[in-house]
Amino acid sequence: HVQLVESGGGLVQAGGSLRLSCLASGRTFSSYVMGWFRQVPWKEREFVAAISWSGGRTYYADSVKDRFTISRDNDKNTVFLQMNSLKPEDTAVYYCAATPGRTIRTMRYEYNNWGQGTQVTVSS
Secondary structure, X not given: OOOEEEEOXXXXXXOOOEEEEEEEOOOOHHHEEXXXXXXXXXXXXXXXXXXXXXXOOEEEXXXXXXXXXXXXXXXXXXXXXXXXXXXXXXXXXXXXXXEEOOOOOOOHHHOOEEOOOEEEEEEO
8 A cells, every 4th residue: 555645736827837746655666557647526537647667658648648748756756747738628636546566557446546636727
């Protein structure tokens, strides 16, 4: 089990950038695949991006490809989501998630550790 705490959310104008961070507890961070999901009211939580345990492989939802970048620093137990060219439709609560293993996962049910979420609001 790993505890996750997100930070870095806020209000930004369309076209702007934000960088989310997720700090994980525990000494086995490098054994987890890490993901970012987002959710707006009355909708299912959706996959945004994921990164392998080593950081060598990443995967993105089509809606954020070429705008968002996921990365991780295993020495600091932290995963990041750099969000550029933000759009109003990116407004959501963003959640960090972790699942043990080496295969990138994109489905919500495949992750068993979740942070509390951080709000991102993009104004038009």
